[in-house]
Amino acid sequence: MLTTGLVLGAVVIGAGMQRVTGMGFALVAAPFLVLLLGPVEGVVLVNVCGAVTAGAIIFRVVRDIDWKRYMALAASALLGIVPAAFLIRYLPPSVLEISIGVTLALGLTVLLVMKSAVLPQRRRYLFTAGGLSGFMNTAAGVGGPAVSIYSMATRWQHKSFAATMQPYFFTIGALSLISKAVTAPASFPVLPLTMWLAVAAACLIGLVLGDLAAKRVSTRAAQILLIILAYLGAAATIVRGVLDAIG
Numbered sequence: 001m002l003t004t005g006l007v008l009g010a011v012v013i014g015a016g017m018q019r020v021t022g023m024g025f026a027l028v029a030a031p032f033l034v035l036l037l038g039p040v041e042g043v044v045l046v047n048v049c050g051a052v053t054a055g056a057i058i059f060r061v062v063r064d065i066d067w068k069r070y071m072a073l074a075a076s077a078l079l080g081i082v083p084a085a086f087l088i089r090y091l092p093p094s095v096l097e098i099s100i101g102v103t104l105a106l107g108l109t110v111l112l113v114m115k116s117a118v119l120p121q122r123r124r125y126l127f128t129a130g131g132l133s134g135f136m137n138t139a140a141g142v143g144g145p146a147v148s149i150y151s152m153a154t155r156w157q158h159k160s161f162a163a164t165m166q167p168y169f170f171t172i173g174a175l176s177l178i179s180k181a182v183t184a185p186a187s188f189p190v191l192p193l194t195m196w197l198a199v200a201a202a203c204l205i206g207l208v209l210g211d212l213a214a215k216r217v218s219t220r221a222a223q224i225l226l227i228i229l230a231y232l233g234a235a236a237t238i239v240r241g242v243l244d245a246i247g
Contacts, residue, residue: 004195007032008202015053015206017229019060020214021222022162023144023169024229025050027236041189044180045199051173053203054166060211061163069126070164073147074171076127077134081175084138096139097241104136104145104234108227119153126150137172142237144169145230152227158219 010032017024026046033042033049058065088096119125129150137143147168151161181188191199217225 004198008198011049011199011202012206012209014049015203016210016213017225018050018053018166018169019057019207019210020162020217021226021229022158022165023148023226025053025169027142027144027229027233044177045189045191047173047176047180049199049203051170051177052200053207054168054170054173056203056207057166058170061166064160064163065167066160066164070167072123072126073130073133073164073168076130077137077143077168077172078175079127080131080134080136081138081172084135088139092244094241094245097237097244099241100136100139100142101234101236101238101241104142104149104237105231107149108145108230108234112227118155119150121154121156125154134172137176142233143172145233148226148230152223158222158226162214162222 007029010029014025014027014029017028029049030043030046033045129147133143133146136146144165147165150156151158214222
């Protein structure tokens with residue numbers, strides 16, 4: 001009962017953070033969902049909830065979505081997903097996770113130290129961010145920090161960034177689910193109907209609370225939350241890699 005409560009609470013918070021900052025659902029909810037269902041089924045449920053949450057938010061923020069940037073990010077993410085899918089067959093997960101986590105942390109730190117520097121909004125930087133995001137999402141399940149670094153470096157207006165991330169995360173989440181349905185259908189969790197309904201209700205509650213918070217949270221506060229989430233994502237990836245290495 002306690003674990004179920006933690007899971008539903010994490011889903012509520014994750015959905016709310018997704019609405020306010022544009023990312024963060026997987027980072028908040030994944031540890032508890034994995035605890036309840038295990039590493040395989042838990043990640044699948046994260047993908048389901050993340051895609052559903054992002055899909056629901058799209059209709060609330062559609063006017064602020066930068067569709068050109070979305071298309072570029074989604075296309076380049078696919079280019080990152082393919083090599084990552086092959087690479088994870090040959091490299092230990094711990095090596096990938098630690099490498100990605102350290103790279104993200106260093107990138108964020110450099111960005112904050114050189115906060116006065118502004119990266120030009122050129123397509124090659126956008127494609128690089130999307131490719132890295134797709135690669136990292138496939139290799140370690142952390143696709144958000146790479147695009148958040150790009151948004152901060154280019155001074156992408158936060159309202160537009162948070163909105164554009166919703167169709168982006170919906171797309172890569174749906175593609176992940178499709179690929180898993182084809183290659184490993186047994187990985188989909190088998191839950192009682194009441195649990196599915198409870199998770200759906202938690203997503204809805206989180207979205208409502210996030211929608212209310214988004215109207216009251218300043219752009220500066222949202223950006224700070226984004227930085228914190230990106231650092232937590234990097235740290236969690238490093239820790240997971242270390243645990244995999246010693247376990």
